[in-house]
Amino acid sequence: MRRSWQFFQTVLGIIFRHPVTGATIIPILPDGRIVLVQRSDTGEWSLPGGLVDWGEDIYTTVKRELAEETGLDLIKIRRLVGVYSAPDRDPRIHSIVVVVEADVQGTMQVCDRQEVLNVQAFVPTNLPKGKLAHDHQRQLQDYFDGLTTLA
Incomplete structure (x- = not known):
């Protein structure tokens, strides 16, 4: 019985005391504009992205989150911008996020109104x-500076 309890505690510790993994996209339209989404929970603008689902790789997460949050299609991932893992980077949970720059196309539309209020493209010099x-x-500054960051 004691051994079962220790195992259960270990499993809970692994599940709830470890960061979750996500992907963030810097979506670049053919005309060079960057697509941002306005979050419904805070009203702030952000890059699209989200958590990696069980059984999913980063590429699939990027493609899915981009479509879910912006309505856009992934053409190709240009480069890795960085991996960001600071415990305080997301006020909700400790998450590790892989950030990629991606070529995208399609028609911007809000697909998930529970997460996103608005989708908008900005010229790089006029981001909010x-x-x-x-x-x-x-993440955007590292992108503009041409860095690949591990933070």
């Missing part, structure tokens, strides 16, 4: 600075 969720300002 200082109003971005989580650490997306840093």
Whole structure:
């Protein structure tokens, strides 16, 4: 009985005391504009993305989250921008996010109104600075600086 309880505690510790993994996309339209979504929970602008589902790889997560949040199609992933893992990067949970730059196309539309209020494309010089969720300002700055970041 004691051994079963220890095993159960270990499993709970693994599940609830470890960060979750996600993917964030810097979507680039053919005209060079960057697509952001306005979050329904805070009203802040953010890069699209979300958690990796069980049995899913990062590429599939990028494709799914992009479609769910923006209505856009993934053409190709250009490059890895970074992996961000600071425990305080997301105020809700400790998450590790893989950030990629991606070529996208299609018609922007809000597909999940529970998560997204608005989808909008911005020229890189006119992004809503200082109003971005989580650490997306840093992710975009690293992207503009041509960095590949491990933070």
